[in-house]
Amino acid sequence: MKKKSLKRTMALALVAGMTMSLAACGGNDSAAGTDGADNNGVAATEAGGGAVGGGTESGVPSIDAITVGEDYKDLTASVKILTNRTDIVDTVYKGYADQFMALYPNITVEYEGITDYEESLNLRLTTGDWGELCFIPTSVAKNELENYFIPLGDYGTLDAIYNFCEEKTFGEKVYGIANGGTASGIAYNKKVWAEAGITEMPKTPDEFLADLQLIKDNTESIPLYTNFAAGWPMGAWDAYTDVAATGDPDFKNKMPYMKDPFAKRDDMTGPYAVYYCLYESVARGLIEEDPASTDWESSKTRINNGEIATMVLGSWCVNQFKEAGDNPDDIGYMPFPITVDGKQYAGAGGNYGFGIAKDAPEENQIAAMLYLKWLIEESSIYEDEGSIPARKDAPYPDVLADFEGVELLSNNPAPAGEEDLFDNVNNYGEVGINNDDYPDCAILEAALYGERTLDEIMDEWNQKWAAGQEAAGVTVTE
Amino acid sequence: MEQEKRTFSQWFLSRKVQRVLVITTFMFVPLLLLVVFTYFPFGKMVQFSFYDKKYIGEMRWVGLKNYIDVFQREEIFQALFVSVYYMGGAIVQMALALFFATMMVFKVKGEAFFKAGIFFPYLIGGIAVGFIFKFFYARGMVFDTILQMFGMDIENIPLWLQDKSINNISLVATSVWRYMGQNMVLFLGAMMSVDPDLYEAASLDGANKWHQFRYIIMPSIKSIIVLNLILSISGSLSAFEPPYVITNGTMGTGTYFVIMNRLAHENQKVGLACAMAIVLLAIIILCTVAQKLFFKYVFDDGTADESKAAVRRRKQEEKRKKAEAKRGGAAV
Numbered sequence: 097m098k099k100k101s102l103k104r105t106m107a108l109a110l111v112a113g114m115t116m117s118l119a120a121c122g123g124n125d126s127a128a129g130t131d132g133a134d135n136n137g138v139a140a141t142e143a144g145g146g147a148v149g150g151g152t153e154s155g156v157p158s159i160d161a162i163t164v165g166e167d168y169k170d171l172t173a174s175v176k177i178l179t180n181r182t183d184i185v186d187t188v189y190k191g192y193a194d195q196f197m198a199l200y201p202n203i204t205v206e207y208e209g210i211t212d213y214e215e216s217l218n219l220r221l222t223t224g225d226w227g228e229l230c231f232i233p234t235s236v237a238k239n240e241l242e243n244y245f246i247p248l249g250d251y252g253t254l255d256a257i258y259n260f261c262e263e264k265t266f267g268e269k270v271y272g273i274a275n276g277g278t279a280s281g282i283a284y285n286k287k288v289w290a291e292a293g294i295t296e297m298p299k300t301p302d303e304f305l306a307d308l309q310l311i312k313d314n315t316e317s318i319p320l321y322t323n324f325a326a327g328w329p330m331g332a333w334d335a336y337t338d339v340a341a342t343g344d345p346d347f348k349n350k351m352p353y354m355k356d357p358f359a360k361r362d363d364m365t366g367p368y369a370v371y372y373c374l375y376e377s378v379a380r381g382l383i384e385e386d387p388a389s390t391d392w393e394s395s396k397t398r399i400n401n402g403e404i405a406t407m408v409l410g411s412w413c414v415n416q417f418k419e420a421g422d423n424p425d426d427i428g429y430m431p432f433p434i435t436v437d438g439k440q441y442a443g444a445g446g447n448y449g450f451g452i453a454k455d456a457p458e459e460n461q462i463a464a465m466l467y468l469k470w471l472i473e474e475s476s477i478y479e480d481e482g483s484i485p486a487r488k489d490a491p492y493p494d495v496l497a498d499f500e501g502v503e504l505l506s507n508n509p510a511p512a513g514e515e516d517l518f519d520n521v522n523n524y525g526e527v528g529i530n531n532d533d534y535p536d537c538a539i540l541e542a543a544l545y546g547e548r549t550l551d552e553i554m555d556e557w558n559q560k561w562a563a564g565q566e567a568a569g570v571t572v573t574e
Numbered sequence: 575m576e577q578e579k580r581t582f583s584q585w586f587l588s589r590k591v592q593r594v595l596v597i598t599t600f601m602f603v604p605l606l607l608l609v610v611f612t613y614f615p616f617g618k619m620v621q622f623s624f625y626d627k628k629y630i631g632e633m634r635w636v637g638l639k640n641y642i643d644v645f646q647r648e649e650i651f652q653a654l655f656v657s658v659y660y661m662g663g664a665i666v667q668m669a670l671a672l673f674f675a676t677m678m679v680f681k682v683k684g685e686a687f688f689k690a691g692i693f694f695p696y697l698i699g700g701i702a703v704g705f706i707f708k709f710f711y712a713r714g715m716v717f718d719t720i721l722q723m724f725g726m727d728i729e730n731i732p733l734w735l736q737d738k739s740i741n742n743i744s745l746v747a748t749s750v751w752r753y754m755g756q757n758m759v760l761f762l763g764a765m766m767s768v769d770p771d772l773y774e775a776a777s778l779d780g781a782n783k784w785h786q787f788r789y790i791i792m793p794s795i796k797s798i799i800v801l802n803l804i805l806s807i808s809g810s811l812s813a814f815e816p817p818y819v820i821t822n823g824t825m826g827t828g829t830y831f832v833i834m835n836r837l838a839h840e841n842q843k844v845g846l847a848c849a850m851a852i853v854l855l856a857i858i859i860l861c862t863v864a865q866k867l868f869f870k871y872v873f874d875d876g877t878a879d880e881s882k883a884a885v886r887r888r889k890q891e892e893k894r895k896k897a898e899a900k901r902g903g904a905a906v
Contacts (some may be wrong), residue, residue, distance in 0.1 A: 325708070327822045388735035388825055389712030523628070523842045532840035537824045545738070
């Protein structure tokens with residue numbers, strides 16, 4: 097009897113142990129995908145290699161040399177375009193193709209939507225037989241561009257015409273033109289801001305906080321919704337610390353060498369000013385009542401209908417906010433309220449770049465070039481998507497109207513050999529700019545519970561930064 | 575040649591060789607799996623804990639620095655303090671599970687329904703449970719609404735996830751909700767093996783339900799209680815899902831695993847996280863051994879009818895009686 101019960105116990109123990117360890121395994125990664133899942137395809141800036149490789153010359157003209165609607169009117173060809181936007185490939189994108197085919201009846205344009213875009217393209221690019229036009233996957237390094245894509249023109253010429261050319265340039269040849277770009281700023285509900293009696297957009301942190309106070313006093317809306325519980329919307333504040341806060345496209349490259357980059361500056365610029373906006377709006381009670389139980393999905397609808405006045409997120413969020421309810425026209429996007437020497441800046445980056453297949457037949461390549469030029473210059477794509485247009489001289493879409501007069505800058509790529517320096521200092525020191533949400537969460541917590549002042553937190557960050565510099569072996573020079 | 579070959583095949587086919595062969599071939603696969611997927615990765619983790627390592631890039635030997643860091647970091651020991659809440663939860667969970675299991679073991683109406691109902695949360699994935707309770711505790715959502723129905727004013731209801739005095743208790747409650755049913759089923763299984771005649775006999779002797787529980791059920795399932803307690807305590811040291819999903823480890827709810835995950839993934843300090851994992855392993859081993867010793871003393875590991883302490887007490891009592899008898903005898 098005793099032996100039997102012992103056996104049973106052991107069997108039970110085994111089963112219990114196994115199920116528990118299984119459960120533990122399952123838990124770890126299933127949540128990993130919650131971050132950034134809403135970020136639709138913003139191409140990362142890549143630091144390129146230094147070697148110069150010659151572009152292949154062919155009978156295909158460069159993109160600046162053709163005139164859409166006049167050249168190649170009798171060309172018969174077909175163009176297949178690969179895209180990651182499976183949500184609109186059969187509606188909006190097909191509409192563009194139809195418009196173009198009306199202009200060029202002999203050219204067939206066909207879209208193919210691909211889920212799991214990056215992975216699939218990595219495989220399909222190497223086969224060579226995938227179509228004519230695609231979004232260049234971010235995993236294709238600059239020095240590999242010439243293996244898969246034809247040059248669209250010289251960097252010197254195209255850079256004067258199009259935004260974000262340097263992201264897909266190698267050896268003075270441009271292999272891809274970005275499908276517009278995004279700017280970093282603040283999403284807000286125009287109607288609520290107007291109701292609160294705000295006529296002019298804030299340009300400094302204190303004006304911003306005063307405006308939030310007006311919203312609190314004069315309307316029923318939540319002035320600033322932090323989306324604290326989701327984590328990543330807190331990390332989004334880091335994105336403003338470089339260009340938007342300093343107006344210096346090299347700030348991120350200088351930061352690893354700087355002493356106390358988080359120190360307060362007299363003119364209220366720099367990273368401190370960004371976190372000042374966050375800390376003070378929490379401390380002054382201008383955020384939601386219970387940040388611990390915020391919900392991202394419903395917050396989209398709530399900013400659309402005016403329950404929420406403001407959210408600090410990248411411009412990719414704007415379309416999601418517009419689609420989340422009945423008031424798409426109420427959603428606006430403004431630059432981050434920091435003024436450096438009388439001028440406002442905003443960080444900007446290109447979306448996925450378009451590239452034309454190297455192995456496609458020449459007439460198809462020319463047709464693809466025609467379609468590309470038509471799409472990025474004459475179609476309504478940037479107004480529809482609310483992004484910065486590909487052409488430098490094109491007007492901004494309505495949603496970015498507040499960015500008139502604001503200088504858009506991208507971070508300069510790190511100098512050769514220092515590509516991972518920022519990340520090293522950042523990770524060793526655990527400051528976690530742009531990769532760890534927790535330090536931003538800690539700012540909110542400190543303000544919420546009144547535990548520490550912002551100056552104390554920033555001092556701690558400076559110390560951590562110094563420790564990171566030491567661990568990465570950097571000599572502080574600035 | 576012929577001769578020799580035959581002897582080889584004879585030798586090969588002999589019972590002894592065949593036995594060794596069968597044993598090794600059968601053992602080979604499980605041992606290989608065990609080594610490749612358990613001990614080799616573990617060995618790698620031990621190795622990483624002595625290096626400064628990122629996911630990509632070179633490793634740098636730093637000796638014991640990672641271990642020293644683990645003991646010097648404030649947030650890590652704060653995280654262990656958070657585990658105390660989960661241990662408290664484990665006790666509550668077992669008490670509830672014992673209570674419900676005892677109710678089920680005496681015939682009740684709708685037994686199958688209650689059993690399934692109480693066990694059901696265990697079948698839901700930890701992440702899903704997290705999301706359920708995220709909305710349950712959110713301001714003005716499920717829980718607040720229920721409390722308001724009972725006449726509580728929203729002003730007086732605390733912010734379940736924000737208020738530092740209760741947010742850990744809120745999170746622990748979700749874990750109790752999830753695992754209580756599983757504990758109950760384990761207890762119930764053990765209780766089923768108790769001979770029902772004993773209850774009848776006991777009740778004839780005037781024992782009530784509490785007595786039956788205390789003197790029949792408890793001693794019979796000691797070993798499974800000990801086992802559950804050990805599993806729960808080591809489980810509470812490695813709690814991860816509720817704080818990770820519901821609060822992301824913010825507002826003072828970061829458990830050891832959440833901190834470890836953050837260091838490894840956000841800050842790319844893989845070496846430090848490995849060292850943390852090994853320190854946790856050591857802590858869990860220590861806790862388990864301590865519990866084992868404790869129960870050995872109190873329960874004698876659940877296998878003997880009498881604990882060591884009881885034996886000692888009985889012996890002392892006998893000694894005393896003997897001495898008394900002697901003294902009494904002398905007096906007489």
